[in-house]
Amino acid sequence: MKVAYFGTYERDYPRNRQVISCLRGAGVDVTEVHAPVWEGTHTRWNAGVGAALRLAGAEVRLLGRRVPNVDAIVVGYPGHLDLTAAKRAAKGRPVVFNPLVSLADTFVHDRARFRARSLPARALELLDRHAFGAADLVVADTSAQASFFTQLADTPVGVCFVGAEDELFTPGWRMHEPFTVLFVGKLIPLHGLDVVLEAARIAPELSFRVVGSGQLGALLERRPPNVEHVPWVDYERLPDELHRAGCALGIFGTSPKAARVIPNKAFQALACATPLVTADTPAARELLVDGDSALLVPPGDPAALADAVRTLAGDAELAERLSRGGRAAYEQRASESALGPRWRDMIGRLL
DSSP states (O other): OEEEEEESOOTTSHHHHHHHHHHHHTTOEEEEEEOOSSTTOSSTTOOSHHHHHHHHHHHHHHHHOOOOSOSEEEEOSSOGGGHHHHHHHHTTSOEEEOOOSOHHIIIIIISOOSOTTSHHHHHHHHHHHHHHHHOSEEEESSHHHHHHHTTTOSSOEEEOOOOOOTTTSOOOOOOOSSOEEEEESOOOGGGOHHHHHHHHHHOTTSEEEEEOOSTTGGGGGGOOTTEEEESOOOGGGHHHHHHHOSEEEOOOOOSTGGGTOOOHHHHHHHHTTOOEEEEOOHHHHTTOOBTTTBEEEOTTOHHHHHHHHHHHHHOHHHHHHHHHHHHHHHHHHTSHHHHHHHHHHHHHTTO
């Protein structure tokens, strides 16, 4: 099977890197047809004249690109604006869309960048529906997310976990002193930074390390003294961070989207065999078992999160069990060897 991975997708974004790696590992010949827009920036999808001009130029180039002899085209993330060019390039061949998110859901309901029913919100909703409707198959990262995506168009929706790059995120965790609670993220509402900081206030005897920057970064100006903030770590260094941490944190937001997704960082922690603490959501329950492969706590509950990390810090046997169980869950259902054949089979059924 031959496919073209197509569009303005961000090459370094984990979802894209991992899907391409999974397909190649499953024996699929992948050719990249790429028009760069987002590379070299840390703030994706920022509005502005410069970004708009880069994107418009990239779309024009894609409309003129010839795709080699392939069986199907996969449009990567972020690629909502790429579907017109992809359909033109496909010439009747199947087009698979790997959107990761709904733009309206992300920027209106989750990040509150725009008011509901405002002109920008309606434009994003129309863009979602156009992109999803233009594809022959949309791939969601969880079944909970797939149920939401089916409301946007009549296009069939498949499911494939995000996973992590196996060559980079490898087992290597062991208990270190002092016990450090690691939070890695973009500091967006989905991740629940406010919950993490309040949990740190409740458990002042524990060290918390926050790696990242973003929309809610101002909250860190009032962080408690047991919270260290590192604005940026090179992606290739994240496994080292995970291997040294006492445990890793997932997401704790209370939005509907937070209940439907398992973030990259959760899979990366599991791949590194780092004990994971994350919110107890329908999406998390698709992969994780509380007390076996992760500790699951109620979303938006800093007291429960503080209790969970305190328990882990004082129970080495539990930490080791979660390390083994999390890695086993990853290997069985979210590793590249598990996800590659799933991607290949989903595309194969369209041919």
